[in-house]
Amino acid sequence: MNGTSFGRLLRSGALALAGTLATLSGAAFADTIKVGIIGPFSGPFALQGKNFQAGAEAWLAQNGKTVAGHDIELVYRDLPTANPQQARALAQELIVKDKVQYLGGVYFTPDAMAITPLLKQGNVPLVIFNAATSAIMNSSPLVVRTSFTLPQTTTPLGKAAVERGAKKFVSIVSDYGPGVDAEGAFKKAITAAGGEVVESIRIPLNTTEFSPIMQRIRDSGAEGAFAFLPSGPPTLGFVKAFSDTGLKKAGVKLFAPGDLTQESDLPALGEAADGLITSFHYAVSHDSEVNKRFVAAAEKAIGAPDLLSFPAVGAYDGMFVISKMIAATAGKQDAEKAVEAVKGLGWESPRGPVKIDPETRHITQTIYLREVAKDAQGRWINKEIASFPEQGDPGLAK
Ligand code: PHB
Numbered sequence: 001m002n003g004t005s006f007g008r009l010l011r012s013g014a015l016a017l018a019g020t021l022a023t024l025s026g027a028a029f030a031d032t033i034k035v036g037i038i039g040p041f042s043g044p045f046a047l048q049g050k051n052f053q054a055g056a057e058a059w060l061a062q063n064g065k066t067v068a069g070h071d072i073e074l075v076y077r078d079l080p081t082a083n084p085q086q087a088r089a090l091a092q093e094l095i096v097k098d099k100v101q102y103l104g105g106v107y108f109t110p111d112a113m114a115i116t117p118l119l120k121q122g123n124v125p126l127v128i129f130n131a132a133t134s135a136i137m138n139s140s141p142l143v144v145r146t147s148f149t150l151p152q153t154t155t156p157l158g159k160a161a162v163e164r165g166a167k168k169f170v171s172i173v174s175d176y177g178p179g180v181d182a183e184g185a186f187k188k189a190i191t192a193a194g195g196e197v198v199e200s201i202r203i204p205l206n207t208t209e210f211s212p213i214m215q216r217i218r219d220s221g222a223e224g225a226f227a228f229l230p231s232g233p234p235t236l237g238f239v240k241a242f243s244d245t246g247l248k249k250a251g252v253k254l255f256a257p258g259d260l261t262q263e264s265d266l267p268a269l270g271e272a273a274d275g276l277i278t279s280f281h282y283a284v285s286h287d288s289e290v291n292k293r294f295v296a297a298a299e300k301a302i303g304a305p306d307l308l309s310f311p312a313v314g315a316y317d318g319m320f321v322i323s324k325m326i327a328a329t330a331g332k333q334d335a336e337k338a339v340e341a342v343k344g345l346g347w348e349s350p351r352g353p354v355k356i357d358p359e360t361r362h363i364t365q366t367i368y369l370r371e372v373a374k375d376a377q378g379r380w381i382n383k384e385i386a387s388f389p390e391q392g393d394p395g396l397a398k
Contacts, residue, residue, distance in 0.1 A: 032071045033326055036094035037105040037315075038087065038115070039129070043080030045107060045232040047264055048311050050302055052105050052129055055315030058297035059323075067323045070331040075100060079107075082176075082205065084114035091115040095122035101333050102127065102325065104318050107311065108230065109133040109177040116140035125335045127321050129314035133177030134395025137362050142335050144342060144361045146317040146354075147310075148281045150182035150228060151395035153257040156367050156388045157226070157279045158189025161255045164277065166224030167195045170217050172238075173228045175202035181395055182228035182257065190226070198222055207234065210241035217247060224253040231259040231309070236268060243272035258283070258382060261372050262309035266380035273372045278382065281365050282313045282351040285381040294350035317349050317363070321356070353389075360396045367391045 037056060039049035056074055065072050075098050077090045087106070094100045095118060103119075103126040106112045112131035119126055119142040128136065128145040137143055161169070171186055173179030179202065187197045199220045203213060217225050225247075229235050239260055242248055258280025261273050284295060298312045299305045321342050328341030343358035352366040366389045370382040 034100040036100035039105040041078040051311035054302035055312035057301040059319035082108035087111035147314040151185035154185040158193040162193040170220040170222040214245040283382040291350040
């Protein structure tokens with residue numbers, strides 16, 4: 001090889017390399033943005049995690065796996081029950097080892113509280129698909145939430161409960177963040193409506209035996225009961241025991257946020273839940289075109305219609321929010337800019353019209369009053385009977 005041709009070869013090599021670099025940094029190159037999703041994918045709450053997955057995958061199925069030229073990869077991490085230490089370790093691993101640019105999911109409040117201190121240093125926003133204690137939003141400016149809070153869902157219940165003829169109430173809640181929020185919100189709402197809470201009972205999060213609590217409800221002499229427990233085996237056990245121990249038949253009126261009657265529990269509850277009045281942000285039977293399309297896609301992802309419930313819509317809308325963050329930052333890792341971009345964002349969710357409150361970063365939405373009833377096909381549903389539009393979180397009101 002003579003000097004000239006060697007020089008030409010070198011130059012063409014350099015040109016090829018420059019070309020490759022140009023492609024790498026140019027818009028034509030589809031990079032991959034990882035989204036870490038933490039949820040209960042095994043154990044007693046596995047169905048709640050499967051609903052996260054079904055919601056997220058329904059969004060990708062409808063909108064494609066590429067956002068503004070960037071491929072999205074979902075990385076799932078299993079956190080079976082409330083376990084702050086494990087939550088922190090999983091989030092750390094996702095940020096440091098897997099290099100996720102976004103975190104999503106999180107079913108339980110204590111897990112969310114353990115993760116938020118990592119966000120700033122990791123330069124990663126967290127979009128909460130479920131964890132529902134108001135104060136989580138105050139723990140980091142990099143959190144956005146697409147679920148609900150207990151004060152938000154509970155507040156409309158006060159008037160509804162008094163209107164149905166009960167005045168004296170006993171309140172039963174799981175003894176942790178969302179339970180304490182629910183207890184306070186119900187007390188405030190029922191007092192404003194002219195009723196009264198005569199006894200407040202807090203039960204451990206891991207309670208599985210409910211007959212002693214049913215006895216206390218009976219002994220309180222209250223005409224009505226208010227209850228919040230996290231959706232899953234606790235709510236199934238509570239509603240069953242309320243019926244099995246005869247309280248329902250005795251005419252004690254039970255009111256609750258919709259966590260107690262998630263659709264995936266209704267076939268097993270059957271008559272035990274019949275007529276139960278709840279208030280919530282989402283019913284699988286919500287009548288809208290957007291919801292019909294969502295339910296079809298989410299049912300396909302989860303495998304059976306009966307398994308679908310509210311965590312799926314939190315995840316679906318959470319993916320929408322993350323897609324807007326990705327587009328606004330042109331795929332670059334900038335948590336602050338990403339969160340800034342979705343403040344005030346509004347859209348039509350399968351639950352109805354929603355908006356990310358620019359002040360609180362929590363979702364503003366319609367809260368529905370519902371009654372457990374059978375639909376025309378004989379399936380148990382949460383039938384919407386009244387709606388309260390544009391509800392922010394009273395738990396975060398300044
Ligand atoms: C929570 O831990 O924040 C939580 C879990 C399940 C629910 C509601 C709230 O149904």
